[in-house]
Amino acid sequence: MGSMFRSEEVALVQLFLPTAAAYTCVSRLGELGLVEFRDLNASVSAFQRRFVVDVRRCEELEKTFTFLQEEVRRAGLVLPPPEGRLPAPPPRDLLRIQEETERLAQELRDVRGNQQALRVQLHQLQLHAAVLGQGHGPQLAAAHTYAASERTPLLQAPGGPHQDLRVKVSRPRG
Secondary structure, three states: OOOOOOOOOOOOOOOOOOHHHHHHHHHHHHHHOOOOOOOOOOOOOHHHOOOHHHHHHHHHHHHHHHHHHHHHHHOOOOOOOOOOOOOOOOHHHHHHHHHHHHHHHHHHHHHHHHHHHHHHHHHHHHHHHHHHHHHOOHHHHHHOOOOOOOOOOOOOOOOOOOOOOOOOOOOOOO
16 A cells, blocks of 8 residues: 555556457546556657547537537536446447437527527517507507517417408409
8 A cells, every 4th residue: 555655556557459349448447547548659640540530529529518518507507417437438329429419419509599580580570669659650659669578479469459450352353
């Protein structure tokens, strides 16, 4: 056992793993938290490495998760912390997780864009209502001076202010 000034005994080892088992072995060793990995190919650039595609995929997943987490926080919700340590997902599930999170992120982006467009349209309709209210005299202007909020319905119930308008339809003789 290590003392207060010295760490425990450590051993430097080199593992040779078959490519098919590398992900599973490295993820299990990483979950234990007892292993420190050293890069033996430090002289090789990041773009020449063997697993650069997988690393990029993980970076994109991290960006998507960060976006989703920010949206959850913006909505005023609190994510509970995970219980215990979460294991690394198997490689076959990684693609499914990536597709699902990208789909959710795209839906959130669409909803945010639609919400912004609706706010712009509501503002324009409020401006039009104010202009119409001022153009039709004081009695109609008084009816349109209320401040429309986001909860005010855009459509009026049947029998609204234009219930007395009638359209005469004449049929052509043929």
